Amino acid sequence: xxxxxAEASDKGTFSIWKYVTSYxxxxxxETTMGTKLGIQKQDNHPxxxxxxxxxxxxxxxxxxxxxxxxxxxxxxxxxKPYYYNINFMTSFVSKIIKEKRQALLDGTNSKNAIDxxxxxxxxxxxxxxxxxxxxxxxxxxxxxxLELREExxxxxxxGTDTSAVGxxxxxxxxxxxxxxxxxxxxxxxxxxxxxxxxxxxxxxxxKYLDAVVKETLRLYSPVPITARTADRDFxxxxxxxxxxxxxxxxxxxxxxxxxxxxxxxxxVFRPERFFDLQLDHPAAYMPFSYGPRNCLGYQYxxxxxxxxxxxxxxxxxxxxxxxxxxxGEKPLxxxxxxxxxHVDNYQVQLVRRK
Numbered sequence: 001x002x003x004x005x006a007e008a009s010d011k012g013t014f015s016i017w018k019y020v021t022s023y024x025x026x027x028x029x030e031t032t033m034g035t036k037l038g039i040q041k042q043d044n045h046p047x048x049x050x051x052x053x054x055x056x057x058x059x060x061x062x063x064x065x066x067x068x069x070x071x072x073x074x075x076x077x078x079x080k081p082y083y084y085n086i087n088f089m090t091s092f093v094s095k096i097i098k099e100k101r102q103a104l105l106d107g108t109n110s111k112n113a114i115d116x117x118x119x120x121x122x123x124x125x126x127x128x129x130x131x132x133x134x135x136x137x138x139x140x141x142x143x144x145x146l147e148l149r150e151e152x153x154x155x156x157x158x159g160t161d162t163s164a165v166g167x168x169x170x171x172x173x174x175x176x177x178x179x180x181x182x183x184x185x186x187x188x189x190x191x192x193x194x195x196x197x198x199x200x201x202x203x204x205x206x207k208y209l210d211a212v213v214k215e216t217l218r219l220y221s222p223v224p225i226t227a228r229t230a231d232r233d234f235x236x237x238x239x240x241x242x243x244x245x246x247x248x249x250x251x252x253x254x255x256x257x258x259x260x261x262x263x264x265x266x267x268v269f270r271p272e273r274f275f276d277l278q279l280d281h282p283a284a285y286m287p288f289s290y291g292p293r294n295c296l297g298y299q300y301x302x303x304x305x306x307x308x309x310x311x312x313x314x315x316x317x318x319x320x321x322x323x324x325x326x327x328g329e330k331p332l333x334x335x336x337x338x339x340x341x342h343v344d345n346y347q348v349q350l351v352r353r354k
Contacts, residue, residue, distance in 0.1 A: 133152070162222045317350070
């Protein structure tokens with residue numbers, strides 16, 4: 001990713017989004033399915049194009065209640081592209097699942113690309129998420145191909161967008177706060193030194209990086225709302241009653257900016273607040289939702305975002321887009337596209353560090 005960004009560095013304003021999202025999809029495909037798609041080397045890879053178009057169509061349908069009916073939806077111009085993209089992605093994943101099953105039966109799976117990469121470094125071969133699902137569910141007597149596809153698709157699609165959105169927002173925020181970026185750069189150089197890449201074992205040592213990512217997710221959570229069903233009657237402090245079985249929307253964006261929990265500077269980007277944070281309520285911070293149905297991939301997403309930001313800041317200095325002259329604390333303009341994304345598509349400038 002950082003090598004590809006060289007083509008856009010020192011050339012003024014550009015969108016960092018395509019570079020980050022192609023990295024996250026490549027990364028998730030390797031760790032989830034053990035497959036190297038090489039999306040970063042193909043700007044118009046069909047799977048990524050289908051994925052991005054699919055999220056746009058789902059967001060459109062979500063925001064138009066009259067399209068929720070399948071009967072009505074089938075007569076709209078959205079229907080054919082919606083199912084074309086679904087069918088392309090599910091067929092693509094189904095093919096990989098069949099190949100993975102056969103490889104496990106033949107005992108040749110240890111020869112996949114990720115295992116070879118790890119064996120080159122002397123580390124044990126990696127077992128992917130898909131392999132674990134097949135093996136621990138009982139092999140041929142375990143999960144069906146349909147069940148494997150559903151679980152894999154969730155990890156693949158959610159893991160791509162959340163990590164890309166979080167890392168891209170972090171890049172924009174660092175461009176607006178040069179003092180914080182410099183502080184982060186010093187920490188990165190102290191920990192990595194001359195190393196070209198970030199390893200998993202490096203991540204726990206990044207204290208300021210951890211705070212930067214957490215503060216970014218507080219102000220710009222990729223998922224701005226979540227939903228639950230009330231399992232009992234409940235009376236709110238206001239006196240209003242939530243009836244058992246009701247659907248409840250939890251406003252993550254609002255909670256994360258509530259002065260009751262975050263103080264008078266709740267709208268201010270200040271990573272240092274996470275150094276000694278003591279919240280009055282544990283759910284006051286929930287970028288990956290909260291409770292037993294929170295995001296199952298939150299640790300993976302956090303590691304991915306930190307890896308992107310550390311690699312990016314080590315190689316480049318991030319500057320604001322040329323047209324940005326607004327107050328550094330003014331909230332970014334956002335839009336709903338399944339995830340909450342930047343209206344201006346994460347535009348920044350990169351200057352290669354000497």
